[in-house]
Amino acid sequence: MTFLSTNTTRLCIVRHGETDWNVAKRIQGQTDIPLNATGRAQALAMAYNAGHHHFQALYSSDLSRAQETAQALTAHLDLTIETTPGLRERHYGIFQGISAAQGAQRYPEAYACYQQRDLHYNFETGESLLAFAGRVRESLDRIIRHHVGQTVAIVTHAGVLDILYRQATGRPLETERDFVIPNCALNWFHSDGQGLHLEKWADRHHLTQVLTETPE
Numbered sequence: 001m002t003f004l005s006t007n008t009t010r011l012c013i014v015r016h017g018e019t020d021w022n023v024a025k026r027i028q029g030q031t032d033i034p035l036n037a038t039g040r041a042q043a044l045a046m047a048y049n050a051g052h053h054h055f056q057a058l059y060s061s062d063l064s065r066a067q068e069t070a071q072a073l074t075a076h077l078d079l080t081i082e083t084t085p086g087l088r089e090r091h092y093g094i095f096q097g098i099s100a101a102q103g104a105q106r107y108p109e110a111y112a113c114y115q116q117r118d119l120h121y122n123f124e125t126g127e128s129l130l131a132f133a134g135r136v137r138e139s140l141d142r143i144i145r146h147h148v149g150q151t152v153a154i155v156t157h158a159g160v161l162d163i164l165y166r167q168a169t170g171r172p173l174e175t176e177r178d179f180v181i182p183n184c185a186l187n188w189f190h191s192d193g194q195g196l197h198l199e200k201w202a203d204r205h206h207l208t209q210v211l212t213e214t215p216e
Contacts, residue, residue: 008192009144010151010199012050015158016061016069017042018183025099028065029092029126035068042184042207043072049206050186051076056150059143061087061157069184070155077153086139089157093126117174129173136163144191161187168198182207 017039021028035043050073058079060070070081094110095103104111113121122128127135143152158181165181166173168189185204190197 006149008190009147009149011140011144011154011189011191012053012055012151013154013156013161013164013187013189014046014050014069015161015181015183015185015187016063016065016155017046019065022183025101026097027092027095027100027103029090029096030063030088031096032064034064039065039183040068040072043069045206046184046186047072047076049203050153053153054151055079055153057082057143057147057152058155059084059087059152060155061085061089061160063088063157066155066157070153073153073155079153084139086135086142087154087156087160090129090132090159091123091126093123095123096126117176119174132159133163133173136160137167140164140196164189164196165198165201168196 017035019028019033019039020036021031021033023036046069055077058070058073058077059082060066062083062085066087067081067083073079074081094107095114098106100111100114103114110121110123117129119130120128122131143154161181162177163173165171165179180202182202182204184207185202187201187203188199190199
């Protein structure tokens, strides 16, 4: 068992459930797409697992797929959802609503930047990777400051979890992703004033019957 100090904040961070655009491999970004039937089943299974833990606060991205996932937790946690736009997925600009394959065909130069994880490219009308990472870290820091010594549940998106996993493990933003981010898995972190630390990644044993691997 890991013993944490009283000034340590624990964070259980969850990616929303599946959507139809996940299944179709369309890049959602900040397009507000609801959960599909599988996503709702994933959310209920996740909430049952998470309900065995004690949380002092529940936060969610303000996009409907995250809020609907967080809503499943309220039946077990007796908490009000606090929504924040800072936990939204990255804005993918001209790539929102199309697949990566379509992006490669329509916008080959943009696709090259997407593949290379160019830190400064913003998809013409979206966010650069650097700007997105800054937003995510600022939003998480704000939550941590308000909940020192507590345990907090957060429902958000794959891109946000990508940033936080890299922050906690020291992986550079521009390197290729070499880890999975399943829908509705529990990802445990803690912050102790010395930085963000990863405790357990992608706990998804509750999703045996409903698990579906999908991209952003």
